[in-house]
Amino acid sequence: MSERVTYTLEDGIATIAMDDGKANVLSPMMLDDLMTAFDQAEADKAVVILTGRPGGIFSGGFDLKVMMSGPENAIALTCKGSKFAVRILSFPYPVIAANTGHAIAMGAFTLLACDYRVGADADTKTGLNETQIGMTMHDFGIELAREFVAKTYLNRSLINGEIFGPEDAKAAGYYDNLAPKDEVMATAIGAAKMMKLLNMRAFKGSKLKSRKDFLAKLGWAIEKDSKMSVME
DSSP states (O other): OOSSSEEETTTTEEEEEOOSSOOOBBBBHHHHHHHHHHHHHTTTOEEEEEEEEESSBBBBBBBBHHSSOOOHHHHHHHHHHHHHHHHHTTTTEEEEEESSSSSEEEEHHHHHHSEEEEEEESSSEEEEOGGGGGGGOOOOEEEEEEEEHHHHHHHHHHHHHHHEEEHHHHHTOOEEEEEOOOGHHHHHHHHHHHTTTTTTTHHHHHHHHHEEEEEEHHHHHHHHHHHHHHOO
């Protein structure tokens, strides 16, 4: 696909891997590449494993250089990231996240959007640090967190900006399963093989039907975020 995003297909499972050589920041180019990869996976009717650099970071979130380059650029990137999350949330085939490292801010939101999430039972950090870096959470982020973060962890995540180790991140809802770092991908592949056995017509129907109202709310949130004059 590109130097930032690679796409491999084997036995009906598409592995989409992010690797910018650094923190896998979600820049406009990275998001474009990811959208292209998901388009290819849909054309291939593939179960997707979304991952970061082997043994390394999943994503450190939005590209701060873009976010700090002006309000218009920050709003545009935020909305672009939100639309990518919606692409995952409405993708007609299962999307499995395989994370061997850190997932921060939009990186953590990307995890939440996936249908099944495998994390490393290692010295990793996962969470939403927006308030730590002086950003009021955007409406899309609030709605996504409300849907998927456990209620007992919601304030700690959304308002307090707490970053979690593996066990708390799993309890909070960022992960469904933890595995030793060198077994994360194998665990994700195992999950993908199990999900391949699903009736994909029923999977798509149930996924979209159960999320109809939520996806509509996210559309409202993206529209509202796009009209912000500044990133507060």
